[in-house]
Amino acid sequence: MSINIGDNNKIKNANIAERLEINDDQSVKKSFYEKHPVICGFLISLVAGIVLLFSFWDRIVNLIEGVLMPKSKIIKELANGTVDTLIALKRTKVLLTGFDNVELNTWINNEITGYPKDAKIPTYRIVRGSLMGSYFKGSMASHMTWNHVSIPLGKMPEDLQDSLLNVSFREGVEALRQLVEKCDSSSIQLGKQINADFFPVIVHYNKDPYMMITSAMVEISSQCIHNILSTIENRLLDALILLEKEFGVLDDLDIDIDSKSKDERIEIVKQLQVIIFNDNSVNIGDGNRIKESNIASSIQE
Numbered sequence: 001m002s003i004n005i006g007d008n009n010k011i012k013n014a015n016i017a018e019r020l021e022i023n024d025d026q027s028v029k030k031s032f033y034e035k036h037p038v039i040c041g042f043l044i045s046l047v048a049g050i051v052l053l054f055s056f057w058d059r060i061v062n063l064i065e066g067v068l069m070p071k072s073k074i075i076k077e078l079a080n081g082t083v084d085t086l087i088a089l090k091r092t093k094v095l096l097t098g099f100d101n102v103e104l105n106t107w108i109n110n111e112i113t114g115y116p117k118d119a120k121i122p123t124y125r126i127v128r129g130s131l132m133g134s135y136f137k138g139s140m141a142s143h144m145t146w147n148h149v150s151i152p153l154g155k156m157p158e159d160l161q162d163s164l165l166n167v168s169f170r171e172g173v174e175a176l177r178q179l180v181e182k183c184d185s186s187s188i189q190l191g192k193q194i195n196a197d198f199f200p201v202i203v204h205y206n207k208d209p210y211m212m213i214t215s216a217m218v219e220i221s222s223q224c225i226h227n228i229l230s231t232i233e234n235r236l237l238d239a240l241i242l243l244e245k246e247f248g249v250l251d252d253l254d255i256d257i258d259s260k261s262k263d264e265r266i267e268i269v270k271q272l273q274v275i276i277f278n279d280n281s282v283n284i285g286d287g288n289r290i291k292e293s294n295i296a297s298s299i300q301e
Contacts, residue, residue: 071244071248071249072240072244072249072250072251073251074088074091074240074250074251074253075237075240075241075244075250078233078236078237078240079237084173084174084177085111085173085177085229085232085233085236086112086172086173086174086177088233088236089108089111089112089173089232089236090112091253092108092236092239092240093105093108093109093112094253095240095243095250095253095255096108096272098255098257099257099265099268099269099272101269101272101273103273103277104269104272104273104276107276107277110172111172111173111232112172112173112174113172114170114171114172114175115170116170117170119170121168121169121170122277124227124228124231124232125168125169125170125228126166126167126168126169127166127167127169127220127224127227127228128162128165128166128167129165129166129167129191129192129218129219129220130150130165130218130219131150131151131153131164131165131194131202131216131217131218131219132148132149132150132151132191132216132217132218132219133148133149133151133194133213133214133215133216133217134146134147134148134149134213134214134215134216135151135211135212135213135214136212136214137208137210137211137212138210143212151202151213151216152206153202153205153206154202154205154206154207154208155205155207156201156202156205160201164194164198164218165218167191167192167218167220169225169228173229173232176225176228176229177229179225180222180225180226180229183222183225184222189217189219190219190220190221190222190224190225191217191218191219191220192217192218192220193216193217194216194217194218198216199213199216202216235275235276238275239272239275239276242268242271242272242275243255243268246260246268247259
């Protein structure tokens, strides 16, 4: 056979498409994984599970924990709740002895034994309660009575409300722990009794001459004491973590203060004061302080 192409030229006996190949996706051979993805996934998971059972993975996990988590046992015990707040305070007292800082030592001693009457207590130990009581309106012959209800304060000034409703806990941590355990296991109501001499003051600010208060008490939830203990423990944790970062493992309750220069020790004490007293003040010569100030906050280029 021949094909005429222009000017009588011919191509004879030619197979023009002899080597033409067709790329058909269906003709490509699929891998085992592509044919059986579910089976392969199961096998991979099975192998991974077997590998993870090998004991050397425990050493790897321990290594990671050693790098990322605290190494000291006393920190882990406090974080896990296996030691009480009193023991944690005593351990911290021993660790901080070398710094010879009066403020830190006084805080720890007060938390252990309780705050004296003339000592200023931290704000986390001051909680606000609710004024509950009983009163009636009307005459003795004809009146309405309300028993154990919330007593309104009317237009009582804020500072007077604070002195009335705020309750300060000066007890040591062990006494607080025993108190909250007793409250949680019984129906005892925490609070402070209001003297009857103060009843007319409450009536005065309510501007209700027919209101006769018979009893009043500022009631406190036991959860407030739990919060106090949690705050103390959290500050101890932060302080211990800082000490571990600076001095290494703390389990011997003996840190090498002399390994730090005087300036470094002063800086560590400042950081501990910020942690414990939540004090962001800056010391500037002669004991003067600037508290919670952003000195350069308004400087613009």
